[in-house]
Amino acid sequence: MNDKRPLILLSNDDGVQAKGLNELIDMLSPMGDLLVMAPDGARSGAACGITSHNPLRYKVLSVRPGVKICACSGTPVDCVKLAIEKETDRRPDIVVSGINHGDNSSVRVHYSGTMGVALEGCMKGIPSVGFSLCDFDEDADFAPAAPYVHRITERILHTGLPSGVCLNVNFPKPSAEPYAGMKICRMARGTWSNEWYEADHPKGTKYFWLTGEYTNLEPEATDTDEWALAHGWVAVVPVTVDMTAYAALNSLKDLETL
Amino acid sequence: MNDKRPLILLSNDDGVQAKGLNELIDMLSPMGDLLVMAPDGARSGAACGITSHNPLRYKVLSVRPGVKICACSGTPVDCVKLAIEKETDRRPDIVVSGINHGDNSSVRVHYSGTMGVALEGCMKGIPSVGFSLCDFDEDADFAPAAPYVHRITERILHTGLPSGVCLNVNFPKPSAEPYAGMKICRMARGTWSNEWYEADHPKGTKYFWLTGEYTNLEPEATDTDEWALAHGWVAVVPVTVDMTAYAALNSLKDLETL
Numbered sequence: 001m002n003d004k005r006p007l008i009l010l011s012n013d014d015g016v017q018a019k020g021l022n023e024l025i026d027m028l029s030p031m032g033d034l035l036v037m038a039p040d041g042a043r044s045g046a047a048c049g050i051t052s053h054n055p056l057r058y059k060v061l062s063v064r065p066g067v068k069i070c071a072c073s074g075t076p077v078d079c080v081k082l083a084i085e086k087e088t089d090r091r092p093d094i095v096v097s098g099i100n101h102g103d104n105s106s107v108r109v110h111y112s113g114t115m116g117v118a119l120e121g122c123m124k125g126i127p128s129v130g131f132s133l134c135d136f137d138e139d140a141d142f143a144p145a146a147p148y149v150h151r152i153t154e155r156i157l158h159t160g161l162p163s164g165v166c167l168n169v170n171f172p173k174p175s176a177e178p179y180a181g182m183k184i185c186r187m188a189r190g191t192w193s194n195e196w197y198e199a200d201h202p203k204g205t206k207y208f209w210l211t212g213e214y215t216n217l218e219p220e221a222t223d224t225d226e227w228a229l230a231h232g233w234v235a236v237v238p239v240t241v242d243m244t245a246y247a248a249l250n251s252l253k254d255l256e257t258l
Numbered sequence: 259m260n261d262k263r264p265l266i267l268l269s270n271d272d273g274v275q276a277k278g279l280n281e282l283i284d285m286l287s288p289m290g291d292l293l294v295m296a297p298d299g300a301r302s303g304a305a306c307g308i309t310s311h312n313p314l315r316y317k318v319l320s321v322r323p324g325v326k327i328c329a330c331s332g333t334p335v336d337c338v339k340l341a342i343e344k345e346t347d348r349r350p351d352i353v354v355s356g357i358n359h360g361d362n363s364s365v366r367v368h369y370s371g372t373m374g375v376a377l378e379g380c381m382k383g384i385p386s387v388g389f390s391l392c393d394f395d396e397d398a399d400f401a402p403a404a405p406y407v408h409r410i411t412e413r414i415l416h417t418g419l420p421s422g423v424c425l426n427v428n429f430p431k432p433s434a435e436p437y438a439g440m441k442i443c444r445m446a447r448g449t450w451s452n453e454w455y456e457a458d459h460p461k462g463t464k465y466f467w468l469t470g471e472y473t474n475l476e477p478e479a480t481d482t483d484e485w486a487l488a489h490g491w492v493a494v495v496p497v498t499v500d501m502t503a504y505a506a507l508n509s510l511k512d513l514e515t516l
Contacts, residue, residue: 047305048368055457055465074468077369081453082466107381109501110306111335123365123449155513164447165503167510184510186502189422191381195339199313207313208340210332238510240503243367244444245423245496252425252442252496255413 005066006032006157009092009121011079012100013043013113016061016071020099020133023142025067027149028096031157033066035092037083040071044102045210046113048120049075058082076113080120094156095121098131099142099149105134105170105225105235106190106216115168115239122166122241127156129167134229135174144179145171148234152182161238168237172229180232187237188224189217263324264290264415267350267379269337270358271301271371274319274329278357278391281400283325285407286354289415291324293350295341297371298329302360303468304371306378307333316340334371338378352414353379356389357400357407363392363428363483363493364448364474373426373497380424380499385414387425392487393432402437403429406492410440419496426495430487438490445495446482447475 008028012021016038028034037058039046051074058072058079070087072079080095097117104112114130121128131149133140152169161167168187172179195212216226225235266286270279274296286292295316297304309332316330316337328345330337338353355375362370372388379386389407391398410427419425426445430437453470474484483493 042311044310045308047307047374049305049307050303050369050468052303052468053300055467057463057465078468081450081468085452085454086456086466107499110377110381110499111308116305119368123368125449152513162503162506162509165506182514184507184514186504186507187500189500191383192339194343196343198344205315207315208344209313210308210310210336210339236510236513238503238506239501240506241365241368242445242447243497243501245420245498246444248420248423248496248498249442249444251420252494255410255494256440256442 006093007088007090008032008034009080009083009095010034010036011038011076011117012098013039013046013076014101015039015041015043016069018101019139020101020142024096024099024131024149027146028153029067031153035083035088036069037072037079037087039076039079040073043075043113045111046075046116047111048077048116051075051078056082076117077120080117084124092126094153095126095128096153099145100132101138101140102132102136103134103170104130104132104168105229106188109168109187109239118166119241122164127161129156129169131169133171141174144174148182164241165238168239170225170229170235172232177232179234182236183228183233185225185228185235185237186223188226190226191215191217264351265346265348266290266292267338267341267353268292268294269296269334269375270356271297271304271334272359273297273299273301274327276359277397278359278400282354282357282389282407285404286411287325289411293341293346294327295330295337295345297334297337298331301333301371303369304333304374305369306335306374308335309333314340334375335378338375342382350384352411353384353386354411357403358390359396359398360390360394361392361428362388362390362426363487364446367426367445367497376424377499380422385419387414387427389427391429399432402432406440422499423496426497428483428487428493430490435490437492439492440494441486441491443483443486443493443495444481446479446484448484449473449475
């Protein structure tokens with residue numbers, strides 16, 4: 001790889017075969033050298049999970065000028081850690097994740113393997129971004145996202161991001177209307193209900209599939225990612241690694257005297 | 259179960275058999291009715307992961323007055339979701355996680371299944387706390403933690419916690435000195451290096467075990483959980499569900515005009 005071009009580390013949680021990742025590779029390959037280290041299958045909902053109890057493997061699937069693609073047996077976060085320590089001597093200039101098939105807005109950030117990748121890159125001090133499309137379809141249409149992926153990636157490569165902050169970028173499901181533009185948002189408060197689909201095993205036991213209905217707990221607020229997405233905007237939320245609830249520190253001081 | 263006593267939902271990420279969970283059950287059973295839904299084996303590093311691609315099962319392992327113990331095939335977060343929707347008609351008064359065998363201070367919160375439990379409880383609007391001991395030993399000594407577990411649980415049952423905030427409580431590894439007391443802290447900035455132990459499979463391929471060395475990036479700061487733990491204090495960090503990096507919102511506004 002050419003040292004003059006930025007090194008872009010890519011991963012995702014839908015797996016190395018996913019359309020969203022492969023379209024992202026096509027979008028970003030003009031912008032730098034790509035090292036792709038992605039899970040060897042779907043890892044949706046992997047969050048920042050790491051593999052503690054099993055050994056991991058990875059293999060190089062393909063190499064062409066400026067693009068090396070590897071598949072790893074671990075989680076999205078494992079992929080970032082392995083790629084950086086074992087597959088390149090260069091420090092990546094940016095970590096990019098996605099494009100995820102499905103929303104990662106609001107509290108979904110906590111469950112998201114896509115954002116696990118971005119948070120891990122951020123914890124390594126590398127500017128990082130996760131891209132997600134609000135469409136779970138395997139053959140979803142990622143084309144309208146391309147100009148935004150370019151602009152955001154270029155902006156990050158040029159200006160960086162504040163220390164300890166990565167970006168969570170969600171694209172509305174494409175419609176007849178083009179995207180309205182980008183909005184910088186906060187994440188909406190939200191909650192899930194009716195989360196289990198219950199089924200009977202032929203042998204008489206019950207089993208459960210995780211599903212659920214999302215409720216936006218602040219539908220009137222116009223500064224949230226949920227509002228932006230519902231109104232046709234690309235939602236960009238800066239996400240912090242430092243999860244300290246600073247506003248709560250004082251109200252808990254009484255614990256110190258218990 | 260008796261409606262007059264609070265309902266305490268317990269889970270962990272070390273699995274239902276772990277000493278830390280069973281000691282926690284003993285510590286809390288005088289304080290309320292316990293519903294335990296824990297993974298059927300170790301899930302260290304599960305973070306807020308959820309199970310998207312497989313069905314889940316759980317079974318009731320034991321019932322005694324005031325204590326029901328269930329084991330689930332899923333992640334720590336799955337356990338919380340299943341317990342609340344499928345195993346009780348009462349709304350838990352508190353969600354308690356742990357006591358974890360090993361530190362969950364600083365950036366470990368992102369990888370922690372223990373804190374996944376607490377964050378999930380918090381997202382359901384239930385006051386939640388994760389307890390961890392800085393000792394990975396299977397037979398670690400949890401006894402010095404007991405009075406603090408009592409006080410914190412009682413405080414939360416009595417006063418609640420701010421909306422969207424849960425607690426990450428870490429106990430130093432016990433020494434000859436008793437704990438110095440509790441400190442309300444922020445999470446330290448930290449990073450990991452040398453994360454992979456590389457080994458050769460007899461058939462000639464390489465495989466990797468995740469390991470690594472933690473570095474506190476702000477060793478001089480006296481208001482962090484790492485500092486508190488290193489000086490014999492029980493470290494209590496309020497953790498926020500809202501991961502928006504508010505301080506970064508303005509500096510990113512230029513993206514909106516790109």
